[in-house]
Amino acid sequence: MSTQATADLLAEVQALIHEREREGVLGLAELIGPAEWADLVPQLEPNEVAVLIQWLPDEEIGEILEELPPTSAAQILRTLSANEAGQLLGEMDPDDAADVVDALPEEAVAEILVRMKPEDAEEIRQLSGYDPDTAGGIMTPEYVAVSKDATSAQAITAIRRLVDEAETVNYVYVVDEERHLLGVLSLYRLLLSGASTPVVQLMAPSTLRVKASTDQETAARILTDRNLLAIPVVDDDDHLIGIITEDDVADVIEAEATEDIERLGGSQPLNLPYRIASVPLLVRKRVGWLLLLFLAEAYTGTVLRNFQDELSAVVDLAFFIPLLIGTGGNLGSQTVTLVVRAMALGEVAMKDIAWVVWKEIRVGVVMGLAMAAVAFGRALILNVRPGVPEVVALTILAICIWAALIAGALPIVLRRLGVDPAVVSSPLIATLVDGTGLVIYFEIAKLVLKL
Amino acid sequence: MSTQATADLLAEVQALIHEREREGVLGLAELIGPAEWADLVPQLEPNEVAVLIQWLPDEEIGEILEELPPTSAAQILRTLSANEAGQLLGEMDPDDAADVVDALPEEAVAEILVRMKPEDAEEIRQLSGYDPDTAGGIMTPEYVAVSKDATSAQAITAIRRLVDEAETVNYVYVVDEERHLLGVLSLYRLLLSGASTPVVQLMAPSTLRVKASTDQETAARILTDRNLLAIPVVDDDDHLIGIITEDDVADVIEAEATEDIERLGGSQPLNLPYRIASVPLLVRKRVGWLLLLFLAEAYTGTVLRNFQDELSAVVDLAFFIPLLIGTGGNLGSQTVTLVVRAMALGEVAMKDIAWVVWKEIRVGVVMGLAMAAVAFGRALILNVRPGVPEVVALTILAICIWAALIAGALPIVLRRLGVDPAVVSSPLIATLVDGTGLVIYFEIAKLVLKL
Numbered sequence: 001m002s003t004q005a006t007a008d009l010l011a012e013v014q015a016l017i018h019e020r021e022r023e024g025v026l027g028l029a030e031l032i033g034p035a036e037w038a039d040l041v042p043q044l045e046p047n048e049v050a051v052l053i054q055w056l057p058d059e060e061i062g063e064i065l066e067e068l069p070p071t072s073a074a075q076i077l078r079t080l081s082a083n084e085a086g087q088l089l090g091e092m093d094p095d096d097a098a099d100v101v102d103a104l105p106e107e108a109v110a111e112i113l114v115r116m117k118p119e120d121a122e123e124i125r126q127l128s129g130y131d132p133d134t135a136g137g138i139m140t141p142e143y144v145a146v147s148k149d150a151t152s153a154q155a156i157t158a159i160r161r162l163v164d165e166a167e168t169v170n171y172v173y174v175v176d177e178e179r180h181l182l183g184v185l186s187l188y189r190l191l192l193s194g195a196s197t198p199v200v201q202l203m204a205p206s207t208l209r210v211k212a213s214t215d216q217e218t219a220a221r222i223l224t225d226r227n228l229l230a231i232p233v234v235d236d237d238d239h240l241i242g243i244i245t246e247d248d249v250a251d252v253i254e255a256e257a258t259e260d261i262e263r264l265g266g267s268q269p270l271n272l273p274y275r276i277a278s279v280p281l282l283v284r285k286r287v288g289w290l291l292l293l294f295l296a297e298a299y300t301g302t303v304l305r306n307f308q309d310e311l312s313a314v315v316d317l318a319f320f321i322p323l324l325i326g327t328g329g330n331l332g333s334q335t336v337t338l339v340v341r342a343m344a345l346g347e348v349a350m351k352d353i354a355w356v357v358w359k360e361i362r363v364g365v366v367m368g369l370a371m372a373a374v375a376f377g378r379a380l381i382l383n384v385r386p387g388v389p390e391v392v393a394l395t396i397l398a399i400c401i402w403a404a405l406i407a408g409a410l411p412i413v414l415r416r417l418g419v420d421p422a423v424v425s426s427p428l429i430a431t432l433v434d435g436t437g438l439v440i441y442f443e444i445a446k447l448v449l450k451l
Numbered sequence: 452m453s454t455q456a457t458a459d460l461l462a463e464v465q466a467l468i469h470e471r472e473r474e475g476v477l478g479l480a481e482l483i484g485p486a487e488w489a490d491l492v493p494q495l496e497p498n499e500v501a502v503l504i505q506w507l508p509d510e511e512i513g514e515i516l517e518e519l520p521p522t523s524a525a526q527i528l529r530t531l532s533a534n535e536a537g538q539l540l541g542e543m544d545p546d547d548a549a550d551v552v553d554a555l556p557e558e559a560v561a562e563i564l565v566r567m568k569p570e571d572a573e574e575i576r577q578l579s580g581y582d583p584d585t586a587g588g589i590m591t592p593e594y595v596a597v598s599k600d601a602t603s604a605q606a607i608t609a610i611r612r613l614v615d616e617a618e619t620v621n622y623v624y625v626v627d628e629e630r631h632l633l634g635v636l637s638l639y640r641l642l643l644s645g646a647s648t649p650v651v652q653l654m655a656p657s658t659l660r661v662k663a664s665t666d667q668e669t670a671a672r673i674l675t676d677r678n679l680l681a682i683p684v685v686d687d688d689d690h691l692i693g694i695i696t697e698d699d700v701a702d703v704i705e706a707e708a709t710e711d712i713e714r715l716g717g718s719q720p721l722n723l724p725y726r727i728a729s730v731p732l733l734v735r736k737r738v739g740w741l742l743l744l745f746l747a748e749a750y751t752g753t754v755l756r757n758f759q760d761e762l763s764a765v766v767d768l769a770f771f772i773p774l775l776i777g778t779g780g781n782l783g784s785q786t787v788t789l790v791v792r793a794m795a796l797g798e799v800a801m802k803d804i805a806w807v808v809w810k811e812i813r814v815g816v817v818m819g820l821a822m823a824a825v826a827f828g829r830a831l832i833l834n835v836r837p838g839v840p841e842v843v844a845l846t847i848l849a850i851c852i853w854a855a856l857i858a859g860a861l862p863i864v865l866r867r868l869g870v871d872p873a874v875v876s877s878p879l880i881a882t883l884v885d886g887t888g889l890v891i892y893f894e895i896a897k898l899v900l901k902l
Binding site: 220282341347430 | 611621638642671676678680697698701702704705708709711715717721724725734738740741745748749751752753755756759770771773777778781784785790792796798810813818821825826829876877878885889
């Protein structure tokens with residue numbers, strides 16, 4: 001590492017420690033953990049990373065690589081020899097290692113895996129077969145299982161032997177000869193039981209389990225809803241193949257929330273920390289939606305053109321265009337974020353559509369009345385042509401109800417069609433309300449002003 | 452419970468089981484857990500809840516109450532006798548019970564607490580003193596601690612005794628006579644050690660810890676970043692007063708993400724599930740922002756009025772108003788959600804402002820050029836007055852850069868001022884860009900069309 005880079009790194013580390021102290025976090029000796037390193041690594045040049053890797057023990061580098069996005073970790077591994085890369089992969093949790101392997105080109109994978117311990121390589125190879133967004137993709141094969149014929153004492157011996165390898169020893173799983181999952185017992189029950197008690201007497205049978213193909217979010221939600229520390233993952237024939245632990249869950253919840261937020265803002269999900277995302281990547285993820293919305297918005301020009309005569313007759317009407325469509329977009333934006341979030345948290349499902357829409361329409365009416373009163377006053381102050389304040393007030397009430405209606409219903413309808421409801425972003429609702437709002441505006445104007 | 456309500460409840464339960472089966476979740480016997488009940492309870496009438504409570508064992512009701520928002524749990528407790536309420540509170544985790552107590556009127560609290568076991572009541576009383584958003588508010592006092600003079604065997608005895616009460620026995624904390632936190636040792640290390648080994652030899656000293664006043668999000672982030680199962684909480688004099696466990700963390704991460712999403716959509720945080728939020732509550736949380744944005748948007752009328760002459764001279768200019776300000780709002784919306792989320796995840800801090808703004812401006816330039824090309828074509832198709840297509844294209848480039856600039860900088864500046872950056876919602880950015888975008892538009896029009 002260059003002297004400058006080292007100095008910068010130390011300065012960052014110190015700033016971090018000061019910030020943490022201010023936040024009330026004590027215990028400085030441990031403050032720079034893998035996640036902090038992972039935050040700093042992307043700021044280093046490749047050759048600096050190479051030096052850093054010689055500087056830290058293998059085990060710690062493994063932990064840092066676990067915290068990095070798989071593509072970044074793969075880039076770092078590619079700067080190393082196949083031997084070194086294999087050693088580091090072996091230090092990582094197999095589920096994280098598998099994600100990194102998925103991000104490496106195939107010829108590099110083959111070269112690295114042959115240099116690893118055969119059992120480690122086999123684990124990684126199996127895990128890399130699962131979609132990273134499923135239970136199979138986030139599970140780890142490092143659990144403790146005992147035969148159904150074992151006693152309590154034998155189970156404790158198994159735990160002692162596996163304590164360093166297993167990701168959690170809070171639960172011990174009981175399986176038959178063919179590794180079918182029979183039940184689970186907690187370490188606590190084991191500690192409390194007599195040495196010769198058979199495990200089948202201690203275990204809870206018909207244990208909750210998920211299939212490897214289950215969506216990771218579903219698996220995560222079950223774990224948190226039930227306050228479990230781990231959940232077993234089985235294949236289609238109910239063979240135990242791995243477990244998902246609580247520390248995977250927080251990451252899943254955070255990643256899914258990030259994805260929803262990005263979609264709601266009108267981007268495709270970055271799937272990468274913003275910090276690392278390059279300008280071309282940001283453009284790629286955003287320009288598609290922006291163009292689509294532009295094309296959708298372009299019809300507002302046609303709408304205005306069709307009402308050209310009304311607009312020329314009463315130019316005052318033009319003053320309120322941004323205000324009216326803006327308010328519709330704002331109200332729609334509020335509705336859509338609340339409904340999409342409620343769906344993500346499992347509070348609202350397809351069957352609730354009538355209930356949601358009815359709730360949002362009532363909200364739209366109340367808010368529309370309040371806004372109409374203010375808009376009426378604002379139009380009077382602007383001293384516009386008689387009749388225009390009434391038109392503006394009526395329009396804003398109608399637009400509020402209309403925006404609440406489509407923003408409440410659209411996410412639920414899209415979910416029904418198999419589309420992520422979060423694609424109904426604030427910009428999309430604003431765009432939809434813009435043109436339709438203009439039509440409402442000019443139709444009311446024609447009616448009231450007798451144009 | 453009325454027959455109808457029971458039938459409805461059973462139908463819901465069955466629908467849930469079918470949905471879970473489809474998602475690949477097996478183990479039906481356990482499928483209806485506390486969180487599922489908590490989802491159903493708000494749909495029942497108070498008298499139905501009273502019947503449900505007689506129907507389920509106390510322990511399960513305690514778990515259901517833990518999953519409900521504290522205000523809803525408090526409402527249910529108020530329908531019961533002080534004796535019953537005390538019994539249920541005693542079954543709950545003390546940290547959740549304290550949140551419920553905070554939501555009860557003071558006279559009810561006094562009446563319930565005197566009917567509880569004195570040590571349970573004392574725990575709840577202490578915990579209810581902490582702000583629910585801090586480490587003190589989410590910690591539990593149910594941990595295992597041993598004296599620094601204890602041996603490994605004594606520590607294991609302590610764990611066996613506390614196994615049912617403590618929230619986690621993965622870690623055992625070592626304290627001195629005055630309960631100062633000296634270190635931590637894992638259950639795994641205990642299991643591997645000889646019976647007479649002193650705990651001080653096994654423990655990791657200078658353990659990471661947080662103060663009770665630390666923000667809950669900071670504490671949660673440390674737990675996930677370090678993959679810890681629990682973190683100790685100390686008071687200002689470093690006395691151990693509780694621990695935060697992993698299952699609290701997932702809830703914190705989810706709640707903070709929900710709050711950010713609601714703010715980004717232009718509402719105040721509901722602090723309640725959408726499912727339970729009433730229409731008046733929804734209006735209250737949303738109407739303030741909507742009115743504020745309305746007032747901010749109202750100046751667009753003044754802007755248009757000031758450019759009335761230009762508008763009358765070239766009516767064609769009016770056709771592009773929604774398109775131009777809409778695109779600025781959309782691009783700003785993308786930027787603001789990405790930046791706010793990056794700040795929430797700790798990727799971007801105050802010192803990064805120049806870097807973020809420079810990145811977003813480059814994105815704005817690239818996207819602005821693409822949009823300008825399309826806008827130019829669109830204006831040609833509309834067959835407008837010569838010069839107008841050039842004005843539209845130039846304006847869209849300028850607005851894209853302008854929107855990227857303020858949407859990138861504003862959240863960071865606000866954080867600096869101590870304001871939650873998520874208040875820079877998509878609607879706020881759209882509103883800010885609307886009026887300023889119009890000024891840019893007409894100034895460019897005056898220049899190019901020589902008006």
